Structure formats: C-alpha cells, structure tokens
Amino acid sequence: MIQRFIELGEGYADIYEWLSLVEANSHRVKYILRLDTEINNRNVSSIAAVFTPSGESHFQPVYICREGLLNPEHKSTQRFDMVYKAASSLNKNIIPLSVKPSSMFPEKELYYQYLIGILRMNKYLTPLS
Template sequence: MIQRFIELGEGTSDLYELLAIARSQKERVLRLLALQTKIKDKDVVSLVVVMKPTNPGKFQPLYVCREGILNPHTTPNQRFQLFKDLAVELDKSIIEMEVKPSTVFAEKTLYYQHLIGILRMNRYLPADENPWG
C-alpha cells in the first residue's frame, strides 16, 4: 500500500480546501488528526484528513495543512474550530499527537516518512503488507 501526505499548504486559506475534500468524500474519511508541535517558541498544529485506501490501487492519501494553525490549547482560534465542526459533522474524533517539527528534518519527504512511521506504530495507519516488494 502506498501512503502519502499531500500538502495543501499551511492552514490559511487552504484549510477550506481540506474541509471541502473531507466533506465531498465523507465515506472515505478514516481519521482526523491534529499533530501538535513547537516552531520558534510558537505552539502550532498540522491538521490532517486521513482517507481510506483506494480500491483498486491501494493508495492512501493523507491531506495536510502543515504547521500553520495555532495550537487551540494555548491560543483558541476559529480555524481549529472549523476542524472541530468537521469532526462533529462526520462523527469522527480528532486524534491529537505531539510530534517533532518539520524544521528538524533536512527534507519534507523525510518528515512525512517519519510521521507515517509514527502513525503506523500507533496503528492509526495500516502497515505496509509487503515492505520488501
């Protein structure tokens, strides 16, 4: 199975696209994630919509607005409230996790591979059925 983060932006106007994707494909939404981190003394979150894998094809997209929304636990904000409203609308809970910031990785690809490993380890994503071929 191929699991890939698809970055829409950092959560300003692209948050509305993230919400639209989830609403237009309600039956495919598997999980909603809020990945919390700190960048330059600023508490931020990445909001993620995890979709069910395609069939056929076994492609599992994870749509993300990366590290551009203030952490609602330190700074309540309307953008995160929109994500919470989506969770209620879809009857999903938001899984919150603390992760390293993307800035500690040399490339965004490595950052996303790191996150996929964490999500698999916590069983929020299925492990690759055959990692060797």
C-alpha cells in the first residue's frame, strides 16, 4: 500500500480545486480532516481528504491544502463554510487533529511522513499490506 499526500497548495484559491476533487470523487472520500496548528502566533488549519484506494492500484491519496486557512474555531471564514457544506453533502464529519507545523521540518516530505504516522496511528489510513 502506497499512501501519499498530494498538496494542492495552501488553501487560498486551490481550496476550490480541493472541493471539486472531493465532489467529483465523492464515492472515494473516506475521511475529511482538519489539521490544526499555530504558525507565527496565528491559528491555521490544513484541510485534507483521505480517499479509498482505487481498484487494484494499492495507492491511497490524501489531497491537502496545507496551512493556508484560518482555524474556524478561532475565526469563521467563507472557505471553511464551503468545506463544511461539502462534508455535510457527503454525510462526513470533519475530523480535527492538532499537529506540528510544517515549518518544524527541514523538508516537506518529512512533514508528510510525520502526518502519515499520525493518520496510521489513528486508523485514518488503510493498514499497510
């Protein structure tokens, strides 16, 4: 099983692409995650969609908009309102998780390995086979 984060951007305009992916692949969306952190004294969030593996590919993508959205528990935003609406239309709850900021890691790939470990530990990713 290959599990990989696919970063669409930091959540400004690319949140619309994330929403389109989730809507077009609604049958594959397993979880919607809100990854909360603090960067430069700002409470920000990433939004991620964990998809089920497709067919026999043994590839499980996690589409993410990284750390570009204000945390909705501190300030409501139109972008998160759209995310909540999309989750509701899929009958999915948004799962909040507190994580370290990506700036704590010397490489983005290490940050994503850290997140994969957290998601596996919490059983949000399919076990390795």
